[in-house]
Amino acid sequence: MSSRHHYIVGFFLSLMITFTAFFLVWRFIDSNRTGYSTAFMLSALTILAITQLIVQLNFFLHLSSRSRPNWNVTSMAFALLIVLIIVFGSLWIMQNLKYKHGGHDMPSTTDAEILQDENIYR
Amino acid sequence: MRDKDTAQRVEHMDDSKTVFGFWVYLMTDCVLFATLFATFAVLRSNTYGGPSGQELFSLGFVLTETLILLTSSFSCGLALLAAREGNRRQFLSLMGLTFLLGLSFLFLEIREFHTLAAEGNSWRRSGFLSAFFTLVGTHGAHISAGLIWMGIMMTRIYKDGFFKTSLKKLTMLSLFWHFLDIVWIFIFTVVYLIGFVQ
Numbered sequence: 001m002s003s004r005h006h007y008i009v010g011f012f013l014s015l016m017i018t019f020t021a022f023f024l025v026w027r028f029i030d031s032n033r034t035g036y037s038t039a040f041m042l043s044a045l046t047i048l049a050i051t052q053l054i055v056q057l058n059f060f061l062h063l064s065s066r067s068r069p070n071w072n073v074t075s076m077a078f079a080l081l082i083v084l085i086i087v088f089g090s091l092w093i094m095q096n097l098k099y100k101h102g103g104h105d106m107p108s109t110t111d112a113e114i115l116q117d118e119n120i121y122r
Numbered sequence: 123m124r125d126k127d128t129a130q131r132v133e134h135m136d137d138s139k140t141v142f143g144f145w146v147y148l149m150t151d152c153v154l155f156a157t158l159f160a161t162f163a164v165l166r167s168n169t170y171g172g173p174s175g176q177e178l179f180s181l182g183f184v185l186t187e188t189l190i191l192l193t194s195s196f197s198c199g200l201a202l203l204a205a206r207e208g209n210r211r212q213f214l215s216l217m218g219l220t221f222l223l224g225l226s227f228l229f230l231e232i233r234e235f236h237t238l239a240a241e242g243n244s245w246r247r248s249g250f251l252s253a254f255f256t257l258v259g260t261h262g263a264h265i266s267a268g269l270i271w272m273g274i275m276m277t278r279i280y281k282d283g284f285f286k287t288s289l290k291k292l293t294m295l296s297l298f299w300h301f302l303d304i305v306w307i308f309i310f311t312v313v314y315l316i317g318f319v320q
Contacts, residue, residue, distance in 0.1 A: 003203050011196040018192065021187050025315050029181070041319040049311040053304060060199055060300045072145055079149035083156040090160040 010059020017052040137290040144294040158257040168249030193277030194223035195303035
């Protein structure tokens with residue numbers, strides 16, 4: 001039964017990806033955070049999460065471009081656009097607010113730090 | 123006069139509009155979770171002198187929750203296949219398994235919340251914890267709704283067998299359940315795993 005096969009493959013792949021992610025973090029903690037760099041960990045975990053998302057969309061939700069026009073995929077692409085705007089927009093704005101005295105326990109920032117952070121060169 | 127095949131095709135077409143409508147609802151739910159993720163990302167280091175994620179979370183515990191939910195998503199898919207084939211017994215077993223796994227997940231999560239609150243680390247403790255409880259709690263609320271929905275579907279099908287709109291409703295239920303597992307992928311990655319890395 002190819003449908004069942006679909007679910008089994010999806011389940012197996014998701015398991016592998018999940019174990020990989022947890023294993024990486026476990027190794028990272030074990031090595032007292034010296035094994036990998038934080039940047040590597042963040043990228044790896046992000047890529048693993050997105051990969052598992054695509055696996056589950058494909059194998060569990062049967063989201064592929066089989067029928068055209070595929071309104072499921074279209075509406076999802078739109079939702080994804082809104083999500084990206086909201087998430088990165090919020091992060092950008094809140095990061096920017098750090099430099100104004102908005103919060104009470106905000107560390108004070110020197111001009112030099114702001115210039116360096118925002119990549120402004122004179 | 124319509125033969126059985128045509129009737130089934132017509133029903134499937136009618137089904138697909140309703141199912142698409144439900145899919146659009148899921149997309150809006152996605153945006154909802156995105157706002158909660160954004161909030162969490164902004165507030166994750168606002169621990170206000172209190173504990174951070176690293177100090178509170180257990181990797182093994184989260185892995186257990188994740189495997190439980192992932193397996194339940196898998197069994198849910200198989201349950202839908204059984205329903206499509208009209209196999210009532212197989213459907214009830216698989217959906218029952220999905221339900222039990224979902225219930226276990228919820229139980230573990232509520233226990234984690236309780237432990238945190240009992241130690242004084244409730245949502246009132248810090249911005250970080252407010253965002254944590256809101257994000258993970260909203261996911262838990264969705265899981266609870268899914269479990270109730272499952273209970274209703276299983277009860278009716280157990281008593282009266284499959285009915286005309288069973289498949290349409292079960293399709294939407296399994297979309298819902300798969301969606302929740304997908305949201306959980308991002309919760310365990312962003313909240314728990316990255317919590318250990320930063």
